[in-house]
Amino acid sequence: MSAQLGRAAARLLALGGADAAASRTTAARGGQVHHRELGAGPPLVLLHGAAGGGANWYRLLRPLATCFRVLAPDLPGFGFSDPVEPAPPLAGRMADRLADWLDALGLARVGLAGTSFGGLVALRLAQRRPRGVSRLALLGAAGLGRDVTRLLRLAALPGVGPAALRPSRRATRQLLRRRLTAGTPLEPEHESALVDYLVSSAAATGTALLARGVRASLSWRGQREVLSDAELAAVAPPTLVVWGERDRMLPRAHGERAASCIPRAVLCVLPGAGHSPNWEAPDVLLGLLLPFFSEGG
Numbered sequence: 001m002s003a004q005l006g007r008a009a010a011r012l013l014a015l016g017g018a019d020a021a022a023s024r025t026t027a028a029r030g031g032q033v034h035h036r037e038l039g040a041g042p043p044l045v046l047l048h049g050a051a052g053g054g055a056n057w058y059r060l061l062r063p064l065a066t067c068f069r070v071l072a073p074d075l076p077g078f079g080f081s082d083p084v085e086p087a088p089p090l091a092g093r094m095a096d097r098l099a100d101w102l103d104a105l106g107l108a109r110v111g112l113a114g115t116s117f118g119g120l121v122a123l124r125l126a127q128r129r130p131r132g133v134s135r136l137a138l139l140g141a142a143g144l145g146r147d148v149t150r151l152l153r154l155a156a157l158p159g160v161g162p163a164a165l166r167p168s169r170r171a172t173r174q175l176l177r178r179r180l181t182a183g184t185p186l187e188p189e190h191e192s193a194l195v196d197y198l199v200s201s202a203a204a205t206g207t208a209l210l211a212r213g214v215r216a217s218l219s220w221r222g223q224r225e226v227l228s229d230a231e232l233a234a235v236a237p238p239t240l241v242v243w244g245e246r247d248r249m250l251p252r253a254h255g256e257r258a259a260s261c262i263p264r265a266v267l268c269v270l271p272g273a274g275h276s277p278n279w280e281a282p283d284v285l286l287g288l289l290l291p292f293f294s295e296g297g
Contacts, residue, residue, distance in 0.1 A: 002080075004203070005204045008196045008197040013055055021037060033074070043109075043110040044110065044293055046071070046072040046113050048114075053075070053197075056072075068293065071105075076098075087216050088225065096128065112237075113289065115277075118141075119139060119143065136240070146222035148250060152218055153221075179248050180274065182246040232257075232262050235262045241255045242269075244275055245272060270285070
């Protein structure tokens with residue numbers, strides 16, 4: 001375990017009052033999966049996006065743990081989890097690993113939430129375990145349309161990606177302020193701890209592996225892995241689609257498409273929020289997630 005990454009994660013979790021969360025590693029087919037766990041009750045799995053790891057949920061772990069057994073894994077290739085081969089379909093490969101991880105933990109049926117790229121992984125996992133997901137929440141999820149911001153298209157270029165993805169505090173802070181949130185800086189202590197964690201996680205993964213992962217997910221034309229209307233229509237569990245009104249990474253039209261295609265879906269647009277409501281609007285997001293997942297299967 002990287003000592004630097006461990007310290008950064010501990011600092012972030014402590015800020016969210018989730019420093020009591022257990023750190024566990026489970027052998028799954030093809031590699032180990034690390035996760036943070038807190039609370040007791042019905043299992044609720046939280047999947048982070050294409051940066052950081054399970055500790056990204058630091059502001060929601062403790063409040064959600066008052067009602068649920070919350071598990072926040074590091075996606076394969078992130079944090080302390082072993083990587084999968086970074087080739088298309090990348091989200092599908094990660095979902096396969098996570099399905100094995102859930103089996104290893106003996107979790108036959110879970111609530112599932114995913115943000116950004118983690119939302120696409122959540123969709124793929126729901127496809128693989130149609131009876132194993134009781135409820136599904138998609139927060140600014142990838143995989144719902146091809147369009148992405150120009151920044152992501154550039155990061156997918158072979159000559160640009162490795163340099164753009166090289167971890168630095170300055171670049172990560174700018175990305176956080178200009179793209180991942182609505183532009184209103186987080187509280188200084190939270191921003192500093194989050195930047196430290198994101199940089200440490202990227203350094204632990206390695207620039208080469210990150211660049212290969214980005215190219216497996218994106219091209220100059222946009223997202224490579226997009227669910228068809230038929231795939232979305234086959235999503236079985238009740239689904240909450242959440243989108244930030246000022247999302248600067250993925251267009252709201254993607255969320256509207258998902259809500260129109262998934263049979264039991266509801267779209268909630270968060271006023272003033274950006275791409276990362278779990279960081280910038282945790283109380284508002286909690287007010288949606290708690291009643292949604294408390295309704296049961």
